[in-house]
Amino acid sequence: MSPSFKILRFMTGAALLSASAMAVAASGAAPQFDVQRIVTDIKTLASDEFEGRGPATPAEAKTIGYIAAQMKAAGLTPAGDKDGWFQDVPLRMSNITGTPALSMTIGGATQPLAQGGEIAVRAAETGQSSVKFADLPLVFVGYGVKAPERGWDDFKGVDLKGKIMVVLVNDPDFEGGEGDFGGKLMTYYGRWTYKYEEAARQGAAGVLVVHESEPASYGWATVKNSNTNTMFDIVRADPKAAHTQMEGWIQKDLAAKILAASGIDFEAAKAAARKKDFKPIPLKATMSADYAVKSEIITSHNVAGLVRGSKYPDETVIYSAHWDHLGIGAPDAKGDTIYNGARDNASGTAALLELARAYAKGTKPERSVLFLAVTAEEKGLLGSEYYADNPLRPLATTAGVVNMDGPFGVEKTTNFSISGAARLDLLTMLTEEGEKLGRHYTPDARPEAGSFYRSDHFPMAKRGVPAISFNPGRELVNGGAARGKELGDIYTRDRYHQPADQYDDSWDTGSWAGDMTLLYNVGRRVVDGHGWPNWSADSEFRAARDVSAAQRK
Missing domain, CATH: 3.50.30.30 (Glucose Oxidase; domain 1)
Structure with a gap:
């Protein structure tokens, strides 16, 4: 696929999605999101008290306990193993x-x-x-x-x-x-x-x-x-x-x-x-x-909460984010040993929780919505890989996955993107919903980085489930793409996978409400429709999805 890849608005096979079938119900309009509540979740999860959220450390119990408590308070139903909040993930x-x-x-x-x-x-x-x-x-x-x-x-x-x-x-x-x-x-x-x-x-x-x-x-x-x-x-x-x-x-x-x-x-x-x-x-x-x-063999955990659908409860849309980071490691130049992981990925987990609150408190969705916080992303997408092999909800009737890994712009942006490059109806729908909010889709700025293979949507995608990982874009209202690239490069150089990835009260949250609205709207569009998004006809993931077509009606 060329780096000059442009989004194709295609309608194919079983994924023929009429405007009426996939339109968001009037009553399902995006709610007002509480940015300060998102900030609180990030500050909590990225605090030194949570010790970098390393799997199989004392911080894991604290982290997954916090996420489950927030899901429960939001009004979700436990969706893990044995009707609990957690899915056991055995790991070496x-x-x-x-x-x-x-x-x-x-x-x-x-x-x-x-x-x-x-x-x-x-x-x-x-x-x-x-x-x-x-x-x-x-x-x-x-x-x-x-x-x-x-x-x-x-x-x-x-x-x-x-x-x-x-x-x-x-x-x-x-x-x-x-x-x-x-x-x-x-x-x-x-x-x-x-x-x-x-x-x-x-x-x-x-x-x-x-x-x-x-x-x-x-x-x-x-x-x-x-x-x-x-x-x-x-x-x-x-x-x-x-x-x-x-x-x-x-x-x-x-x-x-x-x-x-x-x-x-x-x-x-x-x-x-x-x-x-x-x-x-x-x-x-x-x-x-x-x-x-x-x-040694240990057991880590995914956290899963459900909002059950009103018309098609056996059909599922998934929002996902990884809760883990690198934990405690080698000291940096300042002697800091805690890899707090504020943007990566306390921010995605906080977005997941805020979306869960919105779906649980709002108009009942027609399809069920699973909110999935996965473990061991930093170790090779292992929590999502385990889920894809041992799904809590059947993959054949999972209509789509929206993953969030650092989903908020450093400042307000005029664009948005996804990790890597792919062609699928879900991306077409995301683009259309973004345009309604005055934002435009831009292909991944660095397709050579292989970002499509580096986030938790990928294990689902390779099994055929339509899946994307949202990127908030970096064409800034103040300074455009050049300044967005500069700030992104600084983060990668100075903070990414380093103890310096900490929450700072100077963070600009100007993009957050818009990012949340876009994430909600694209999910709601799939949730309140009965069509089945698919991959483009030439996608390497299309064949796997088509194999399971008979299980979708």
Whole structure:
């Protein structure tokens, strides 16, 4: 899909949605939202008392208890397991114990590596109690992509058993902006999660992703903070089929040094990796590692509350947001160890609660509305992945999902967007509702960041459920897109996944009421209609949705 992607107002198959069928009932007009109440929820959830809302920490019980109490006070019905507020989410929790001993021998010289410095390795998610290997050879595998439908194979049959893959982040198209992978629009092949999965399929002993801020879409601080703390994964029958024993990232300068010792220029290697005829390059470097891993199965929780529909109670629309953040971690330059996660994602959780109040107190919706606060998003969308595998409400009769991850603009905006790029009726409807409020849709400003695969709507989307993750846009009334980009870049650099993501009384809440109204209106349009939104005919998610069509009437 081209980065000049424009929204298509299409009407297809079972998703033919007449204006009358999908119109918002007059009595369902958007309520007045209490911005101060939203602020209170954010300040509470992002306070030091909640210790960064880490799953499986004492802060989890406090966090999910608060969310459930707010849902109960709003008048929702418990919708979790066994008629309670919570859905149990079993996860494998893994921690490196002590300081890992890491080193590389590059061109004959041994160099120790500092965890969080030149390298960031994750606790093994294979269930093993230690990681210990010596002098395993490194192999540069370009972008590490095997995509038969594109005629692309970076591995060319090379045996990687007992070897460490060194792989570039993002897609082969990122640098040139065009090619077999849709230009700047990142495909799933560009995500680090895919690189890890493919390393396991290739039988590699480990994988190191080369960090560069532009193709990764975040700085090294984010990599360090996200990878050197507690790791979580869904409970797998064979975790070694999905993970190698060592997964991690290295800084670009270290990667360039490794390649240089092998007589290869880093930029030349990247250029070669952009071509189909690329072949893996054995490097004159080896790696050694020795560290203990504590692994155990724990139970985290999603929180679920329902407003039951008046006419079609067995049909569902979902609003979702993740409640978790990074918890307590390494201190920043000021010595702060609490990763408060105010924008990411106390703000989305607060929006979820305010929408729940509006639906519960307002005109009865025709379809049921599920308000779902999910766990372990920061660990790989695990709470939403578990829900999608174990839905509390059938996916076939879930009409749509609206996810909220940082849903409020830094100031009032004239536009809005979604995370990533997709074509579906739900986006058409969002665009139409935005236009009624004097706002226009703008495609994701950074399609190369792969945002579509980084929010909790994605596990639902890949199973065919029409799903979007709302983005408030950054074309500011005061300063336009340029200033919006500047402020967004500052947040990413200085606060994202860092202790500095805290609530500040100086926050501008001018966009919040409008953002809430748009979120409410698009959901209400689906809730009070009996049509079934779908994906575009050429969407990769359309086939999965069509398979379940017989269950929808």
